[in-house]
Amino acid sequence: MEDASKTAPSPPTLHDVAREAGVSVATASRALNGSARNVRSENVRRVRAAAAKLNYEPHLSAQAIAKGSTRTVALVVGDVADPYFSAIAAGVSGAAEEAGLIVTMAVADRSPDRELEIVRTLRGQRPRVLIIAGSRVDGTDTRAPLIEELEEYRTTGGRVIMISQRDLPFATVTVDNHGGARRLAHALARLGYRRYAIFRAPERVRTSTDRCAGFLAGLRESGAGGAPPVVVEAEFTRSGGHEAARRLLERGYEDVEAVFAVNDVMAIGAMTALRESGVVPGRDLAVAGFDDIGSAVDVVPPLTSVAVPLKEAGLRAMRLALSPDDRAAEERIATHVVVRESTPVLRPSG
Amino acid sequence: MEDASKTAPSPPTLHDVAREAGVSVATASRALNGSARNVRSENVRRVRAAAAKLNYEPHLSAQAIAKGSTRTVALVVGDVADPYFSAIAAGVSGAAEEAGLIVTMAVADRSPDRELEIVRTLRGQRPRVLIIAGSRVDGTDTRAPLIEELEEYRTTGGRVIMISQRDLPFATVTVDNHGGARRLAHALARLGYRRYAIFRAPERVRTSTDRCAGFLAGLRESGAGGAPPVVVEAEFTRSGGHEAARRLLERGYEDVEAVFAVNDVMAIGAMTALRESGVVPGRDLAVAGFDDIGSAVDVVPPLTSVAVPLKEAGLRAMRLALSPDDRAAEERIATHVVVRESTPVLRPSG
DNA sequence: TTGAAAGCGCTACCAG
DNA sequence: CTGGTAGCGCTTTCAA
Numbered sequence: 001m002e003d004a005s006k007t008a009p010s011p012p013t014l015h016d017v018a019r020e021a022g023v024s025v026a027t028a029s030r031a032l033n034g035s036a037r038n039v040r041s042e043n044v045r046r047v048r049a050a051a052a053k054l055n056y057e058p059h060l061s062a063q064a065i066a067k068g069s070t071r072t073v074a075l076v077v078g079d080v081a082d083p084y085f086s087a088i089a090a091g092v093s094g095a096a097e098e099a100g101l102i103v104t105m106a107v108a109d110r111s112p113d114r115e116l117e118i119v120r121t122l123r124g125q126r127p128r129v130l131i132i133a134g135s136r137v138d139g140t141d142t143r144a145p146l147i148e149e150l151e152e153y154r155t156t157g158g159r160v161i162m163i164s165q166r167d168l169p170f171a172t173v174t175v176d177n178h179g180g181a182r183r184l185a186h187a188l189a190r191l192g193y194r195r196y197a198i199f200r201a202p203e204r205v206r207t208s209t210d211r212c213a214g215f216l217a218g219l220r221e222s223g224a225g226g227a228p229p230v231v232v233e234a235e236f237t238r239s240g241g242h243e244a245a246r247r248l249l250e251r252g253y254e255d256v257e258a259v260f261a262v263n264d265v266m267a268i269g270a271m272t273a274l275r276e277s278g279v280v281p282g283r284d285l286a287v288a289g290f291d292d293i294g295s296a297v298d299v300v301p302p303l304t305s306v307a308v309p310l311k312e313a314g315l316r317a318m319r320l321a322l323s324p325d326d327r328a329a330e331e332r333i334a335t336h337v338v339v340r341e342s343t344p345v346l347r348p349s350g
Numbered sequence: 351m352e353d354a355s356k357t358a359p360s361p362p363t364l365h366d367v368a369r370e371a372g373v374s375v376a377t378a379s380r381a382l383n384g385s386a387r388n389v390r391s392e393n394v395r396r397v398r399a400a401a402a403k404l405n406y407e408p409h410l411s412a413q414a415i416a417k418g419s420t421r422t423v424a425l426v427v428g429d430v431a432d433p434y435f436s437a438i439a440a441g442v443s444g445a446a447e448e449a450g451l452i453v454t455m456a457v458a459d460r461s462p463d464r465e466l467e468i469v470r471t472l473r474g475q476r477p478r479v480l481i482i483a484g485s486r487v488d489g490t491d492t493r494a495p496l497i498e499e500l501e502e503y504r505t506t507g508g509r510v511i512m513i514s515q516r517d518l519p520f521a522t523v524t525v526d527n528h529g530g531a532r533r534l535a536h537a538l539a540r541l542g543y544r545r546y547a548i549f550r551a552p553e554r555v556r557t558s559t560d561r562c563a564g565f566l567a568g569l570r571e572s573g574a575g576g577a578p579p580v581v582v583e584a585e586f587t588r589s590g591g592h593e594a595a596r597r598l599l600e601r602g603y604e605d606v607e608a609v610f611a612v613n614d615v616m617a618i619g620a621m622t623a624l625r626e627s628g629v630v631p632g633r634d635l636a637v638a639g640f641d642d643i644g645s646a647v648d649v650v651p652p653l654t655s656v657a658v659p660l661k662e663a664g665l666r667a668m669r670l671a672l673s674p675d676d677r678a679a680e681e682r683i684a685t686h687v688v689v690r691e692s693t694p695v696l697r698p699s700g
Numbered sequence: 701t702t703g704a705a706a707g708c709g710c711t712a713c714c715a716g
Numbered sequence: 717c718t719g720g721t722a723g724c725g726c727t728t729t730c731a732a
Contacts, residue, residue, distance in 0.1 A: 010418070011476070011506045013709055024719045029711060038717060055502055057473040061411035061420065062709035065724045068360070070411065072454075080443060081644075081661070086436040093430060093457045102475070104422075104454045107443045123407040125452070126361070152405055156361045238644065268648045275650070294431075294588065298618045300625070300650035311431070363725055374703045379727060390701060412725035415708045706729080716718080 012054040020050035033058065060102075064126065069157075073101045073321070074127040076118055078110040078134035082237070082265065083293045084310060088133045088163060091314020099322060101128065108134060110236070112142040119149050126158075129321040133163040133314075135207035135236075143168075159321045163313055165206050171329045173317045177207055177290075178214035180306035180335030181260075184288060185218025187304075187337045188258055192347025193286060196229040197253070199244040199261040199270060201236035208236060208262045211290055215260055230256055234266070241266025245273035253279075257346060258286035264293045264305055271299060271342070286343040301341035308335050362404040370400035383408065410452075414476065419507075423451045423671065424477040426468055428460040428484035432587070432615065433643045434660060438483045438513060441664020449672060451478065458484060460586070462492040469499050476508075479671040483513040483664075485557035485586075493518075511667045515556050521679045523667045527557055527640075528564035530656035530685030531610075534638060535568025537654075537687045538608055542697025543636060546579040547603065549594040549611040549620060551586035558586060558612045561640055565610055580606055584616070591616030595623035603629075607696060608636035614643045614655055621649060621692070636693040651691035658685050 018028035023043055031039045031047035039047075050056075064070040073096050077085040089105065096103045104125060108115040115134070122130060130153060147168055150160045160170040165177070188196075198215065201208035212231075219229070232247050234240035241261050248259070261267035267289030271281040281287045282301035289296065292307035313333050320331055368378035373393055381389045381397035389397075400406075414420040423446050427435040439455065446453045454475060458465040465484065472480060480503060497518055500510045510520040515527070538546075548565065551558035562581075569579070582597050584590035591611050598609070611617035617639030621631040631637045632651035639646065642657035663683050670681055 008507045009505060011473070011502075014711095015709080025710080026712085026719055026721090027717085030718090034711065040717060043717085055499075057470065059415070059476060059709050060474040061414040061476065062724090063711075064411040065409070065415055065708090065726085066710040066712080068711095068724065079440070080430070080436050081433070081440040083431070083433070083436075086430050086433075086439075089436075089455075090429070090431040090457070093455065097457070102454055103456070104452055105439075105443065106453070107440070107447070120407065123361070124410045126409060126411065149405075152361075155359060157358050238648075268645070272648050295618070295645045295648070298588075298622050298645070299648055364727095365725080375726080376703055376705095376728080377701085380702090384727065388701060393701085409725050412708095413727075415710085415724090416726040416728080418708065418727095702732080704729105704731085706727105708727090709724105711722105711724090713720105713722080715720085 012056045016054055017047060017050045017056050020054060021046040023047060070126050070128060071101050072125055072127040073103055073129040073131065074122045074125060075103055075105045076108055076115060076132045077105065078108055080107055084291055085133060087310035088314040091311035092131055092318055095315045095318035099318065110134065112137050112140040116142045116146050116149065119146065123153055129159045129161065131161045131163065131317050131321065135164050135205050136167040138204040138206060161317045161321050163317050165210060166330055167206060169328055171320055173313050173320065173331045173333060175308050175313065175333045176335045177210040181211040181214030181290065182218035183337050184306050185215045186222055187339055188288065188343060189222035191343055191345050193258040194226040195255055195257045197248055197256040197259045198229045198231050199241055199259060199266050200231060200233055201262060202233055205236055211262045227255065236263065236266065238265040238269035241269030242273040245270035249277050249279065253285060258288065258343060261287065261289050264289035264291040264296055264303060267303055268295065268299055282342045282344060288343050292338055304340045304343040305338055306335045307338050309333060362406045366404055367397060367400045367406050370404060371396040373397060420476050420478060421451050422475055422477040423453055423479040423481065424472045424475060425453055425455045426458055426465060426482045427455065428458055430457055434641055435483060437660035438664040441661035442481055442668055445665045445668030449668065460484065462487050462490040466492045466496050466499065469496065473503055479509045479511065481511045481513065481667050481671065485514050485555050486517040488554040488556060509671045511671050513663055513667050515560060516680055517556060519678055521670055523663050523670065523681045523683060525658050525663065525683045526685045527560040531561040531564030531640065532568035533687050534656050535565045536572055537689055538638065538693060539572035541693055541695050543608040544576040545605055545607045547598055547606040547609045548579045548581050549591055549609060549616050550581060550583055551612060552583055555586055561612045577605065586613065586616065588615040588619035591619030592623040595620035599627050599629065603635060606635065608638065608693060611637065611639050614639035614641040614646055614653060617653055618645065618649055632692045632694060638693050642688055654690045654693040655688055656685050657688050659683060
């Protein structure tokens with residue numbers, strides 16, 4: 001008769017399965033997981049049957065501690081609700097599940113301090129892989145401690161992968177922000193635009209800064225000797241873009257033909273703000289963004305942007321992590337310009 | 351002299367910390383985590399210092415197995431890249447981090463089979479809480495096994511929370527789909543609309559079906575004796591909406607004044623499809639959606655929708671999970687109609 | 701207030 | 717091929 005204890009029953013253990021199957025735990029373990037082949041097939045059957053009957057599920061923590069390694073990949077994102085990050089998360093999660101890994105996700109709220117804190121506690125999980133997605137931010141005092149933390153993690157067998165820019169000495173999936181913005185500038189110049197406004201995030205947000213620099217470089221190369229662009233600084237979010245547009249309208253936009261917002265959510269927020277003030281995007285003022293998020297084709301007019309295969313970036317990050325190659329590799333994600341109606345031909349090219 | 355072993359160094363353990371601090375592991379454990387107060391403060395200091403010096407981070411798996419419980423909450427979503435789910439994920443993750451819990455995320459690809467499989471393997475993590483977000487799907491043969499799996503999980507101390515509709519015997523955060531759609535129908539009727547098309551997902555997707563039913567009920571109550579709505583069935587995604595609109599156009603839409611799409615991504619996809627065919631949404635054909643996702647205000651015309659506080663749903667789910675109350679509670683998330691320009695006044699009300 | 705030691709569930713080594 | 721058993725890193729009695 002079973003000991004009908006009154007305490008909360010606990011899930012069946014390998015012992016239970018072994019007993020049920022009439023074999024030792026060792027055999028049960030081998031049959032279910034370990035080096036499978038060294039078990040008489042009869043016993044494999046019995047163990048499997050017992051496991052199924054008891055609805056046994058191995059205790060991952062126990063396995064982790066016994067084997068000395070987990071099957072976990074930890075993902076740090078700036079903000080899940082932002083399509084930029086959720087696309088990356090989708091890629092990572094897809095590749096991870098394919099590889100039989102479990103994803104744990106932490107949200108850093110775009111704060112470098114929070115990011116550091118998260119990385120620290122994440123180490124407690126002893127994840128196989130640690131993927132950090134999110135723009136590097138210059139001039140914070142968390143840079144050094146973060147590097148130290150990650151360095152140590154790597155020393156003890158972990159794999160670090162960054163997604164964004166190559167700023168820290170770890171394997172990185174970089175997005176070609178500079179090149180994409182540069183080519184966008186060329187494309188706009190070809191359409192006849194000469195005078196620009198740029199909606200950018202604060203200087204220290206690297207992604208924004210890289211895109212700006214690329215855009216400016218592209219402008220110079222196009223020989224558009226026009227006045228330097230009007231620069232409006234705001235948050236790296238939809239509402240940041242909205243606000244930037246309002247500020248531009250306040251100032252007056254007679255001297256600008258096109259706005260380059262450093263990401264699509266800003267561009268979309270800006271378009272809405274323009275429209276709210278009776279300025280028709282694409283007709284009265286051209287707008288271009290960056291990222292080519294899904295909704296770029298659903299706004300009006302459809303948004304010219306620079307496509308960044310974010311989901312693929314997530315996939316590649318996982319693949320990089322799983323590759324045997326140990327060193328701080330760099331994997332470059334190409335970007336390409338997608339011209340849509342938000343930047344119509346302004347001056348027919350000669 | 352340290353044993354400079356050649357194998358990959360492993361992270362410091364509690365033993366290392368104890369040795370460094372000159373106390374026993376037991377004391378070190380108590381100082382760092384356990385019942386803190388029974389340690390001489392001098393020793394607490396020493397242990398803390400040692401831990402900091404070694405950059406010690408407790409091995410969560412080891413703690414889990416020693417304590418017999420984890421600090422993990424497992425979240426199952428249909429698709430992270432969909433704003434519906436990423437909003438929920440944001441809510442869950444926010445509340446979890448606040449409670450010091452770690453979130454592990456799995457993506458079911460909207461497949462009930464995958465969902466079941468995930469739940470099964472997730473049990474191996476022994477999470478404290480298991481949150482399943484995603485529409486219930488009728489008529490699958492996974493329902494019974496899913497219930498069994500979850501039941502067992504609960505028996506062994508886990509908390510199950512569903513987000514969507516109350517279909518399974520577990521605590522649920524339900525979204526008032528029926529009521530919201532019903533009130534949307536009232537609102538549209540008040541604006542003068544009489545003849546509708548409905549873009550819905552297949553019958554078995556409960557969320558879609560509930561919204562349809564609510565909408566139809568609202569129509570009846572409004573006494574709009576018009577012809578029954580034209581129903582177009584498509585996928586529950588943006589491209590489903592796009593396709594539904596195309597099919598409606600093919601068929602001809604002279605007899606419909608407004609489209610109700612059962613979610614915003616469908617509605618937005620539909621608007622784009624309409625526009626691609628030269629049909630101006632809001633002028634030639636009104637469109638309304640459901641969920642009030644962020645981009646509803648950024649499309650043109652801004653989309654009439656039913657607001658569902660998804661992030662809050664995630665928060666509430668976590669809160670429910672953490673509440674002592676054990677039984678299958680139900681927490682209702684209210685929804686409310688937001689009328690925007692995609693459904694302008696059609697017939698001035700009398 | 702402390703330390704020794706017995707586990708937690710599982711794997712892997714070592715004998716048979 | 718199989719079973720016994722020594723850990724894995726940590727918590728938690730139990731005595732001291």
